[in-house]
Structures are given as C-alpha cells and as structure tokens.
Amino acid sequence: MTVAISKPEPSSGTLVDQTTVGNYFVSNYPPFSFWRPELAAEARGALDRPPAPGTALGLYLHIPFCRKRCHFCYFRVYTDKDAGAIKGYLDLAVRELEIYAARPFIGGRRPSFIYFGGGTPSYLSENQLTQLTNQMKALLPWDAAEEVTFECEPGTLTDHKLKTIREIGVTRLSLGVENFSDHILEINGRAHRSKEIGRAYQYARELGFPQINIDLIAGMVEETEDNWVDCVARTVAMSPDSVTIYQMEVPYNTDIYQVMKAEGKLTAPVADWATKRRWVNYAFAELEKAGYTVASGYTAVKDPSRTKFVYRDSLWRGADLIGLGVASFGHIGGTHFQNQADFEPYMASLREGRLPIYRALTPTDEERLIRELALQFKLGRVSRSYFDRKFGVDLLVRFAEPLARLREWGMLTVDGDWLRLTREGLLQVDRLVHEFFLPQHRTSRYV
Secondary structure (H helix, E strand, O other), X not given: OOOOOOOOOOOOOOOOOOOEEEOOOOOOOOOHHHOEHHHHHHHHXXXXXXXXXXXXXXXXXXXXXXXXXXXXXXXXXXXXXXXXXXXXXXXXXXXXXXXXXXXXXXXXXXXXXXXXXXXXXXXXXHHHHHHHHHHHHHXXXXXXXXXXXXXXXXXXXXXXXXXXXXXOOOOXXXXXXXXXXXXXXXXXXXXXXXXXXXXXXXXXXXXXXXXXXXEEEEOOOOOOHHHXXXXXXXXHXXXXXXXXXXXXXXXXXXXXXXXHXXXXXXXXXXXXXXXXXXXXXXXXXXXXXXXXXXXXXXXXXXXXXXXXXXXXXXXXXXXXXXXXXXXXXXXXXXXXXXXXXXXXXXHHHHHOOOOOEEEEEOOXXXXXXXXXXXXXXXOOEEEHHXXXXXXXXXXXXXXXXXHHHHHHOOOEEEEOOEEEEOHHHHHOHHHHXXXXXXXXXXXXXXX
C-alpha cells in the first residue's frame, strides 16, 4: 500500500538537493575544525577556576564498543576489543573522573544531568554497569541529577540488563531503532533486528523508565516511502515518550563514503534532502495527530510538561560538561575541548596520570552568542529577551540581515519576544543557522 506524503512548500531554491559527503548536522560553534591542539592548555587552565554562579554541571561518558559498526556511523567506536581492553578502558575512565572531581571548577557542584553515549553503552554487562556507576557516584554523587540518559542498541538488551540499567538510576532510555525493516537494518550495517525492538521496548515499559525515546533515521540506504510510512505507523503505535528523527548524512569517516570514494561517486546512495525533509514532515504530522508536540527540528514529545531533554537544553545554554572517554567533548568555564580521538593515546595519557585533552577552543563573547543562537534555533524558536539579558543584544538589530533573509525565504516569523522558524525552516535548520556564522567559519566542511 502506498500512502501519499504531502510536500512542504518549496524553499528558497538555494539548497543543493543531493546528499553528498560531509557533516550536515551542526552540533557546536565555532566548528570543530577550528579547535586546536595548541589551545589545549586553555582547557586545563579552566579546571583551576571556580565556576560562574548558577552554571549547571553535566557528565558525559563515551562507551565506544559495538557489536557491529553501522555503515553510516561517524563516531569513535570499536568492534574488536576483548574483555581485558574493555575493563582497562572503564577503569581509566573512572580515573579520568577522579582527576576532574578534585579540581576547583567543580566548586561543590553535583551533576544535574548525566549521559551515557556511544558506541553502545548497553554493550556492557550488568556487572560492568553496576561497578562503573558505583565508582562514578562515589566521586560525584548523582542525587541532584534531574536526568540520566542511556543509549541502547535493542539487540543488546536482555530483561536482566534492562533491570540493571533501571537500578543504576537511568531516567531516560534511548533506543536506537532507526528502522523497523530487517532488510534496511541489515543493508545499513545495524546489528539488531525488528523482533528485538518490541521485546526490549515492552520490558522497558514494564520496568517503569520515566522516559523512553525512540530514534529513527530518515533516508537510509534503500529506504522507500512505503517503508518510511510503516516505520512512522509502528512508532506511533508503540507510543514512546519521545521520538528523535535524524536526516541521514554521510560524513567522511563512514563506510558509505569509503565505498563512494572507491567507486568515484559524488552522490551518496541515500535519499536526497528534499525527500528526507518531506519524510520528517510526514512523521511530525502523524505524531501531532497522535497528540505529540514537535519540540525541535528532530524531536516530538508526548507530554511537554513531563518529557524534557535536560542534557540538550543545558548544553545549548552554556552548561559545563565533563566529557569522559575517547574522543569525548567537554566544556568548562567557557572553553570547549575534545579528548584524544584514538584508543591508545587516550589510555596512555591516563596511565601517566594526565587528562587526555587533545584540542580546545575558547570562543569570544560574539562566538558564544552565535553558538547559543544557532543551537537554540534548533528548538524552533528563540527568545529575544533571553539574549538581551544574557548578552545585552537585541537580536533584531544585531542579526538584522540574516533574519531578513530567513523571513524573505518564508522560514521565519517574528511574534513579539519570539523569533519562530516555520515548519519548513525547522526541517532544514542546520542549513539555515549558517546564515548567522561569522565569515571565517562559513567553510564547506564542518567536522
């Protein structure tokens, strides 16, 4: 059966429609390519300063182990580490937290949000999870945490493991479903299959996780319109607390790009941008019919008064973040930094008692303003009064030209205190926020 998916209104016509190699999703500003190893000392210096009053503290741990590497994955992951290497990694990640916990920037704070990302955090065993989190809590207690997020691959979840994940304090369980078709999952390199999704979800519901999120990806290799309609229908039927939908991109360090490079192809074998936006628009519309609220360019939530994403919202407003693990990103006292991106250099630094910080950048006040503006636009609206209070800036004056362009393109409206993206603008927000970038940061590749 074919279900018609209505198209959004045409855009300004300036978007190159085919999916080519590169990073589309904007996760920080200035772009990571401007961070420098010679600036790493700025991050270490920030550790010795007390925190600014009212600054939230978060904790992120990267678990880089997976059963398989997805063909579209661009994160630092490993599929070849044995039990000894995994134990050594976890021990040193705890050592990394121990170093941070003793530094002045903590200032008596306790984390208000914790995030276990990957890779596949649910790859770890029940014993590993219990021991790891007990050690972390002993260094920085979680009793003040409003949210503890844990990413999962459905095929790694047993009833016992889900029970352990709930017992260690996880409040937000995020299931990397991506698609419900076994064929689509297999051809894109996913390790799990459709039957494992329902089983994991049902038991997670029985355990009473406060929030269960389902991830989908629009535009995967060989994904069709009928398949997408089916995925949306199945998601709505499951009735998760939130749904996160990403539009497929093909960064340089993915298996898909390696095949493209070998075959001399410039266009990725995935849906074009117009199709991906149309599919996400359809998903949002179906979710809205089911009572959901679109809360960002990627998320819909069942109950906005109860379902939050503290990790995202805190970081987009300048919270401090301790980033643990290989290739992890952190932010302390206005300085952004990233750990060593390879396994052995990361491990070696900690064996020697040194933090594995590799590169850093301290944005200027103007860059911090642009960062918060770009990231908060992903929520679909920004408050003029917020930026006036925090930065002393009237957005309509400071960004008059790019805001005028967005309004001319039909992507933006002004409603009193609020600058709101239209639905079409929200569907391509990662492209639009480049309009606010400083000239030196408008590069063609954001990595």
